[in-house]
Amino acid sequence: MAFRKRNVALARSPAESPATESPSSPASHPVPAPPSPGTRPSPIDGRPTTSTGSPSLDCILAGHAGLPLGNSILIGESGTTDYAGALLRFYAAEGVVQGHRVHVVGMGEVWGRELPGIAEEKDKRREGKERAEKMKIAWRYEGLGAHGSSRERGAVGSPATSTGDAVGEAAVFCHTFDLARRLSLPVGSAIDYIPIPRTAGSPFVEILKNLQKQIAKSPPSSIHRLVIPSLMSPALYPPGASHPAAVLPFLHGLRALLRSYPTRLTAVMTLPLTLYPRSSGVVRWMEILSDGVFELSPFPYSHMESLATSAGTTKDEERPQGMFAVHKLPVFHERGGGGSTEGLGEDLAFTLSRRKFVVAKFSLPPLEGDTEAQGAAVREATGNAMPRKQDLEF
Template sequence: MSFRKRNVGLTGSAGADGTAQTPPAPQTPPKERVPLPGVRPSPLDGRPTTSTGTASLDALLAGHSGLALGSSILIEESGTTDYAGALLRFFAAEGLLQGHHVHVVGLPEHWGRELPGAVGESEQKEKPAEHTEKMKIAWRYESLGQFGAGTNTRERQQTIPKQTAQNTEPGQAISVPFRHTFDLTKRLVHPASSKLDFVQLGMNPSQSPYIPVLEHLQTSLTRSTTDTIHRIIIPSILSPALYPPQSSQPQYILHFLHGIRSLLAAYPDRMIAIISLPLSLYPRSSGLVRWVELLNDGVLELSPFPHSADGDTQVSRGPAGTTEEPPQGLLQVHRLPILHDRGSGTGISETDWTFTLSRRKFTIRPFNLPPIEGDTEAQQASADLKGKKSDMEF
């Protein structure tokens, strides 16, 4: 009969050969991942997202409050206007201020000197006209506003370590805004470390003009570090003013878009793309445009209103009685970036939208029809409602 000493702690379990096994060494905790500038998790599913440079457009993108990395957006525009060009400029300016690598296809270099400038912190602190009258129901509702309005005041700040900042001590953190506010009347001062490339198309009529673009993007993505975000801008695709005649051939353009899709799939955390398309030259009823739409994650259409012959512009009134610029067109959402089969990012309730491009910014609002001019009952009810709101004080 074998005996065993008592009151002796067991240091390890015996193995098959009778020898005691030592416990495994404690594992070191993994290093905390450094947040990338201009990137934050989506409030829906946590995937990394970045800003398009337009607050109201970020709020429209399927509830992610930004454009998810690894996705692309196609902005179609009918008519001879260039409202989509303003969105592309905001997209490029935001990327430069966040330290992203911006690639512009088919445009000359002077386009980079026309980017809108950022609004300073002192100007952002000044309250706009629509926020001069506060809601009198409860103080905690004062920050609520219209769709896409006042978004920058509620944005969270990112904490970036010293490795990505300058003139800071080791271990000291700085705050970088997720989204900047831009003014079209100003010009952007490019940071010293900004990366802006203008990729020119090939002019050989016997081959695809998009081959140099795909080679440039593949080389840049391969040679760059893993913490570099690449923004691809393709303006007015298929337009004869920027692209050679053979660029509209289906075997060339579809191969190019398939190449963009493959790069987005190969670098899902480092690349996003935005493309504009003139519908006046290539309508949505054509098969080529349908294929172009299928090869993009999101599809938006800008339909400007026809300008009046006399040039009169009626000024509308906001909810607080403030003046608002009239809408300049309709924005139709044909597709939003649905990122997996469970339908992540489909929480959009409104379906009709309008857009306004003022001298300073681009704004997207829900489309609401005013009361008919002859409908006196609706006008009287609207006036009574405004009077009741002004008398409510608690």
């Protein structure tokens, strides 16, 4: 009886050549190319997706956990606030960090220098890992584990640890940005500023030609992001840009360009709904020609003040700043729309903080006199959702 270790793989003999392999052998199959930086396959149908810079917004995109390449998003906002502009900055900053080519229409270099920087979370992650390791070891063996920790877990500056951290950082799909910090743009910045021509005709023709030229001369593996802030705004565009004969052919051409490059191009646009309401015909056609349509409705100041002084709110609870409506989702077909899209039929609200844009379910705070509802809200916010004594009695 031959004694041989079962966990040792058998090596191929030198005499065996690759020509003698059968077509069904694993070595004969081509190895799939790795995905481009900042992209990953969709869990629904495997199509490549990229992050919008906001994890909560990625989660509601029809279950694809990101924006599918070759699609566009139109974000409308009513009022004089600029929450949609913060979403555009997250989207552009994510593209710059991932090495994508970012095209900004109608804005100059000042807009690019105001992109948020990456938040510093290394210390918090290290503290969380140390706390988790301490919880795994019993308190009476903590000293023993610390005595042999350098030999068992490896030193902090060991090559294995640094390599693992580098791989983890390179595989980040969506970064966390800080609006109080500024993103340091690399040398030869990947931001392309497309000016709006002041011509008598439609300004969108030159914009579309410029975008198509930039994509055509770039490498086939490059990913492009198109950012269009305040589409048809009179402060940026000439008066004729808001005419349906000018903006609708542009969206037709952009849609054709997205379909021509289904694995290389995405687009996010914002629209001031105060100037162009959704009841107008041109806006309805713009929504039809866009793959995803969202609407931001910020709360008035008096309503936000009442939410802040409500008895049901706590210090750590994030108060919503407006309503978030989903009118249309990209690639919403029979295989999409499941998974993470649970609760889209309910009312959604958004909260813009210093480091993130959060979309969550909206619920009104309890009334002042309803002590039972106030206690339940406080317990839910603090994570201590223990049942009451009378609820446990049969």
